[in-house]
Amino acid sequence: MKITEDSPSALTALDRPNSYIGRSVPRPNMARLMQGRAQFVSDVTLPRMAHAAFVRSPHAHAKIKSIDSSAAKQAPGVVAVVTGAELSKVITPWVGVLTHLKGLKSAPQHAIAVDRACWAGEAVCAVVARSRAEAEDACELVQIEYEELIAVTDAETALDAKTLVIHPELGDNLTFERVHTAGNPEQGFKAADAVVETTFVFGRHTGVTNEPRAIVADWNAGDQRMTVYQGTQAPHMMQNLFAKHLGLQEHQVRVLTKDVGGSFGIKVHTYADEMAIVALSKLLKRPVKFVADRIESFVTDIHARDHRVKARIGVKNDGTITAWEIDDLTGIGPYSVYPRTSGIEANQVVNLTGGPYTCPNYKARARVVFLNKNVMCQYRAVGHPIATAVTEGLVELAAAKIGMDPLELRRRNLIADDAHPSQGPSGIKFEALSHHAALAHLDSMMNYAGLRAEQAALRQKGIYRGIGFASFVEVTNPSAAFYGVGGAKISAQDGATVRLDATGAVFCHIGVTEQGQGAEAVTAQCVASAFGVPIERVRVIMGDTDNTPYGGGTWASRAAGIGGEAAWQAGKALRQNVVAIAGSILQAKPDTLDIRNGVVVDRDTGKERIGLDEVARIAYFRPDTLPTGVQAELVATRHYVPRAWAFSFTNGIQASYLEVDTDSGFVKLLNHWCVEDCGTVINPQLVDEQIRGGVVQGLGAALFEQCVYDDRGQLLNGNMADYLVPMAMEMPDIECAHVVTPTADSELGAKGAGEAGTAGAPGCVMNAINDALRPLGAAALTDMPFTPGKILRALGKV
Amino acid sequence: MSEHRCDIKLTVNGETISETVEARTTLVDFLREALSLTGSHVGCEHGVCGACTVRVDGVIVRGCLMLAAQCDGAKVETIEGVSDAGEIADLQAAFERRNALQCGFCTPGMLLTAQELLRGGGVPSRDKIREQISGNYCRCTGYQAIVDAIEAVAQERAEAKR
Incomplete structure (x- = not known):
């Protein structure tokens, strides 16, 4: 284990001359x-390409009584108007379940709603026309008669007997429930000198990729x-799903992914309207764009998110955490998203809560319920912001209650750096972590x-600043335990x-x-270093199911750790x-040779023997x-999959320093720090930029x-003027x-x-806000996002 | 010219263009669809995200809030033209050095917005830089690298003037 600073070292732990591992080479x-000159999907045009627009349900829950498309079909430029029932002859519905999430249930979802719309925004009819504008014009001419049904919109009452069941055939609105008990939580709470109990609320939010789905x-x-x-983030997964639901063989489908204008987990799922587009193209035998x-x-x-977590922690006066308990409720959409x-x-909330700490006494329940709102699924850091904010929120509230410094309380409870392999309270397995070194x-x-x-001095002047922390663990490099064991064809x-x-250059x-x-830079770095050429000679080919080895794509922080190793x-x-060939040409034993900087050399002396261009010339x-x-x-060709550990957990700790304007309720973020351990750092600059971008995404959720x-x-607030995102x-x-701490x-x-x-x-900022307001006697804020209004209410000012 | 269509004549990246456009066509759709200048992006279509930023008569505008029909007689410059002319080569190099872009979707708009500030001369404060790009949404970087890159170019240009 070693500490590295923000600026990279040119040397590497991996024993190769001219290595690019550990260097901040540009992408x-x-x-x-x-x-x-990029090519995003929104830039793609093809001969005979038509454009699709959708008529979407204005109601959260409604029976579709009739669709009259006769006027739309006559509109200028219209190629076709297609309903869900018509399209269902081309593409089959799907059900988003995984067998390892026991009891998880969902209902069949169609590419375009058939008979019933289950959320406001679900596509009810497609119009395909020469231009998007003409398709949208014609959408306005589609006459749809709806019978509005009761919308189930409150997760708290979704399971009540008197609440409408969205899919009657499923029996109730419960999508999934998990209960987990470890150690002896009851005894743990009895042994505590103090128990802190509160409810954390996490707003429903979304990815807002700058380029919309295309x-x-x-x-x-x-x-x-x-x-x-x-x-998309997962071309092979989509190849499989398009083929399966269109009734094609996989080799009949090619998925091409060029430049993607932001993903963050948004673009790793099956979207009904995208399934409709492939079906429309099949139906119309021409390219269709959406x-x-x-x-x-x-x-x-x-x-994503939208969790309500009732949580408590037991702690002794010496700071020892004695027990954890959480009860998580989350309201998803009307369907479990396919296939993840x-x-x-x-x-993940159940898996990760309490993760950094030694206390084994843990009781958890999580329930997922159907609602008539937009669908919910995995978004950057799936479950982690919730589990971390709950855990770290409890830790800092407990520290305040017993009057202990929050970092000191962590020091007394974080899993020791020399105690690995170890496990978290839920049973998640850690190969090697470095909580204390990071702290x-x-x-x-x-x-x-x-x-x-400084904080104490400024308080005397009526300036309220707060310092908050969040220790965390992060799931990375997932093995087949994530999806494969549950039956999903996700590699x-x-x-x-x-x-x-x-000519001696390399394609990967x-x-x-x-x-x-x-990922492209990291791949080039790994190939250039392992093979022995200047990085400029490596060209990386990605995002093409016809032309790349089968793989999972990019999600769960896997591209560098898994793709890089391959x-x-x-x-x-x-x-x-x-x-071997050079040895044959040079009449030398291959094991006396190496490749460095694009030249075959004597391994021991470094003496240049023959250029790669010459080897290639002779061979070809x-x-x-x-x-x-x-x-x-x-x-x-080589493949790689993690085998020894289901997940390669990383760890780290963040700190936030902020100022709360107690008159306006505005929060000014002053500084933010993150020390983390992702093992071998292949490209320090790219890692740091992932951290920074990720932090800012979390700050958006918090504020x-x-x-x-x-x-x-x-x-x-479905527009960018009303839905606020972090700006500069x-x-x-x-x-x-x-x-x-490299993974072995x-x-x-x-x-x-x-x-x-x-x-x-998010948890870090929450703790800092509460630290700032504690001397003012404000009730702890635990309901994200922490808007000025909520802060003023906590201060009793409104 | 019908009620819904307009004839316009303008220069785009120095090239004279004469086209008939639908009155409702936005400038950015016109650039992307009629002229295949796809470097200007459509992110929000209501003037918030800045991905469609282009220059009209030397001033940056939101290509989604201006109609093509309003550009009759105008001089329009897009990322393709500004880039090919070499005007922002130093800024692009700084963005590359500092990894001030990830997905790159906001980048053309971000570069043109930054260049407008830099053209004013001097070395603006980091706060001033942040204010200048405050209407350009980047989901990937968290902005720090962008601010670093713009600041570095301001310093380089100020140094070169001495």
Whole structure:
């Protein structure tokens, strides 16, 4: 274990000359993005392409009594008007369940609603026209008669006997329930000197990717192939699902993912309207494009969070935590989202609560209920912001109650750095964590003692600043335990194929995808280092199911840890193949040779022997000069999947320093720190930028973001003027540092870093706000987002 | 010219363009669909996110809040033109060095917005930089890297002037 600073070291733990591991090399794909030369799906046009728009249900729950599309069909430019019933002849419905989430149930969901709409925004009819504008014009001419039904919109009463059951065939509105007890919570609470009990509320929010969801589907009846241009995180998963529900073989479907304008978990799910587009293309035998507009994004992009967690903690006067208890309730949409389900977030809350700490006494219940609101599913840091805010909120409330410094209470309870392997209260397994090293580093990095002194001095002047912390664990590098064991065809493994071209450059085809996080750069770094070429000579090919090894894509912080290892291993394998041929050419033993900086060298002396361009020239154009029986294999493929651990947990701690204006209720974020441990850091700059971007996404959840519904299931703020996102003026600079504890499950030792920021930031800010307001006697704020109104109410000012 | 269509003549990135447009067509849709200049992006279509930022007669505007028909006689510059002209090469290099973009969807608008501030000269404070880009939404970076990159270019340009 070692501490690294924000600035990278040029040296590497991985023993290769000219290694790029641990270096902040720039991403190879940035120039086109900066020159307006990227290709996002919204930029794609194809010959004969038509555009789709949807008529969407204005009601949260309604019977569709009739659809009259005769006027729309006559409108200028209209190619087709298609209802759910008509489209259901082309594409089959799906049910979003996983068998390892026992008891999880859902109802069949159609690409376009058939007979009944179950949330405001569900597509009821599609119009395909020459232009999007003409399609939208014609949408206004579709006459739909609805019979409004009672909308179930309150999770608290969704399970009451008198509440309407949204899917009568399921018996009740309970999607999923998990109960977990570990240790002896009852005895733990009895042994406590103090018990703190409160209810945490997490607003429903959404991803607001800058590029909305976009898809172009092109059914070529001549080839009997469906080519889908889609901004997705998981091309192979989508290939499987498009094929399955269109009645095609997988090899008949090609999913192409080029530049994607932001994902964050939003673009890793099956969306009914996107399924409708592939079906419409099949039906109409021509390319069909759909780009969600911003209002459609708000009512159809998956929402997340929306948890109410009743929670308590027992603590002794010496700071020992004695027990945890949580009761989580979350209201999803009318369907569990396919194929990852809407049960995972609540399941993660149960898994992760109390995770950083030694106290084993834990009682948890989580219930997931159906509502007539937009669907809910996995969004960046799934479950972590909730579990972390609950755990860390309880820890700081307990510290305040017994009068102990919050960092000191953590020191007395965090799992010791030398106690691994270990496990959390829910039974989650930790290979190796570094909570105490991270905490110690944070303490000095932020000058905690100095800030406390400043805080005390400013309070005398009526300025209320707060310091809050959040220790956390993060799930990364998931094995098949996440989805595969539950029956979903979502690959846990990933593959990389590297190929030496005829001039000595290298192509790497890999299953993980680029969402802007830097997977392409990391892949190039791994290949260049393992094989031995300058990074400029590596070209990475991603996002094409015809041309990459089968893989899972990008989610759960897996691209660098899993994809990077596959690329590293493939690079090594190609090096072996190439030095074998070079040995044959040079009449040297292959194990005396190496490849460095694009040249085959003597391994011991570094003396240059033959360029890769010359090896390639001979292998490709003059193989006749090689000895009989020697065949050059200048392509190598390797796959990787974590096997020793179900998940490679990372850990870390964040701190927030902020000021609350007690007259206006506004919160000014002054500083934010994060020390985390993602194992081997392949690219320090990219890791830090993942942390920073992730923190800011968490800050949005803490202070601004909420999808506000009324009790009839209408989203009241579905636009970017009313739904507030973090903008530059409100965000602080964020200081990052790392403890490095590599995973032994891979040679690289890299764990994921994509979600740590989002996991910790909301709880951290909550604790800082409460720290600021505690001397004013304000009731603890536990209801996110912490808007000025809520703060003023807590202060008794409104 | 019918009630719903207008003939417009304008220059786009120095090229003279004569087109007939629907009166309702926004400038950004016109650039993207009629001229295939897809570097200007459509993010929110109501003037909040800044992804559609382009220059009209030297001033940055929201391409989603201006109609193509309003641009008759105007000089329009998009990221493609400004980039090809080399005007922001230093800013682009700084964005690359600092990884001031991830998905890159906001980046064309962000660059044009930053360049407007930088063209004013001097070395603006970080707060001033944040204020300048406060109407440009970036979901990926958290803004710090963008502020760093813009600040670095302001310093470089000020240094070069001395």
